[in-house]
Amino acid sequence: MKVIKTIQEYLSHLPILRQNSSNIGLVPTMGALHKGHLSLIDQSCQQNDITVCSIFVNPLQFNDSSDLNHYPRDLEKDLELLSNTGCDVVFAPTAAEMYATKPALKINFGYLENILEGCHRPGHFNGVGVVVSKLFNILQPNNAYFGQKDLQQVAIIKKLVQELSFPIHIVVCPIVRESNGLALSSRNARLSTDEKEKAAYISTVLKNACTTIQEHSVEETLSRAKQQLEDVSEFTLEYLECVHSDTFQHLESYTQGNTAFCVALQLGNVRLIDNMII
Numbered sequence: 001m002k003v004i005k006t007i008q009e010y011l012s013h014l015p016i017l018r019q020n021s022s023n024i025g026l027v028p029t030m031g032a033l034h035k036g037h038l039s040l041i042d043q044s045c046q047q048n049d050i051t052v053c054s055i056f057v058n059p060l061q062f063n064d065s066s067d068l069n070h071y072p073r074d075l076e077k078d079l080e081l082l083s084n085t086g087c088d089v090v091f092a093p094t095a096a097e098m099y100a101t102k103p104a105l106k107i108n109f110g111y112l113e114n115i116l117e118g119c120h121r122p123g124h125f126n127g128v129g130v131v132v133s134k135l136f137n138i139l140q141p142n143n144a145y146f147g148q149k150d151l152q153q154v155a156i157i158k159k160l161v162q163e164l165s166f167p168i169h170i171v172v173c174p175i176v177r178e179s180n181g182l183a184l185s186s187r188n189a190r191l192s193t194d195e196k197e198k199a200a201y202i203s204t205v206l207k208n209a210c211t212t213i214q215e216h217s218v219e220e221t222l223s224r225a226k227q228q229l230e231d232v233s234e235f236t237l238e239y240l241e242c243v244h245s246d247t248f249q250h251l252e253s254y255t256q257g258n259t260a261f262c263v264a265l266q267l268g269n270v271r272l273i274d275n276m277i278i
């Protein structure tokens with residue numbers, strides 16, 4: 001496994017990676033890797049000759065400087081985890097390498113900016129759009145792997161690829177959860193054992209909502225689920241919505257396969273998101 005820290009070094013190495021017209025799969029991450037990330041790596045390894053994992057905590061996508069400062073970082077441990085997978089290249093640049101100057105370019109994703117993560121984290125999707133575009137241009141993958149865990153990010157990336165004609169196929173991977181239902185996240189490292197148990201209840205509420213909606217209206221389902229979350233005094237609910245899983249339009253009624261419940265809340269000083277598609 002080769003660890004590369006500069007754009008120039010990667011570009012020099014690219015002809016070797018491309019020998020015999022190898023397919024390249026990219027897994028973009030912010031590090032503090034867990035089994036969720038590793039499931040993306042595994043899928044890429046199965047579908048490509050070469051797998052590149054990028055590790056970069058992208059300052060441009062943090063709208064909260066405290067969240068950025070507290071974001072867990074442990075490159076050595078990440079490299080150890082990756083060395084036990086089929087990952088071929090780790091691209092781990094510094095912020096100065098990625099942004100010689102702060103980009104003036106702004107990407108506006110229209111409707112997707114105005115709902116859920118878009119309106120609760122102003123500027124976040126611009127940061128995601130800029131960094132993913134740069135990673136696509138630098139690393140030049142054939143396939144790129146993203147988790148359903150960040151469902152609205154998947155919609156953003158698909159729009160980016162479609163509207164800017166990136167010749168890259170996007171593969172969406174299922175959410176990996178703890179046995180108690182808690183969606184794996186790098187931010188979980190900042191939760192106490194007690195908080196982790198409480199956080200697992202988020203997935204129970206989403207599961208209940210998936211059942212409730214079979215027999216009740218969207219409004220009634222959301223109202224019951226919100227109540228369940230608000231009953232946990234440690235949770236501060238940001239949003240719980242029922243949307244189309246591709247377009248993120250609000251749904252008035254449920255359609256099998258495209259109905260997603262998306263939630264964001266604060267637990268202590270950690271912001272957690274989760275979703276479930278029926």
Ligand code: AMP
Pocket residue numbers: 028029030031035036037039040145146147148149150173174175176177183184185186
């Ligand atoms: P991050 O390091 O949080 O930016 O995540 C990198 C990629 O891993 C994103 O595409 C995430 O959606 C994905 N990911 C994060 N957590 C999970 C999980 N629990 N299951 C599956 N994919 C995940």
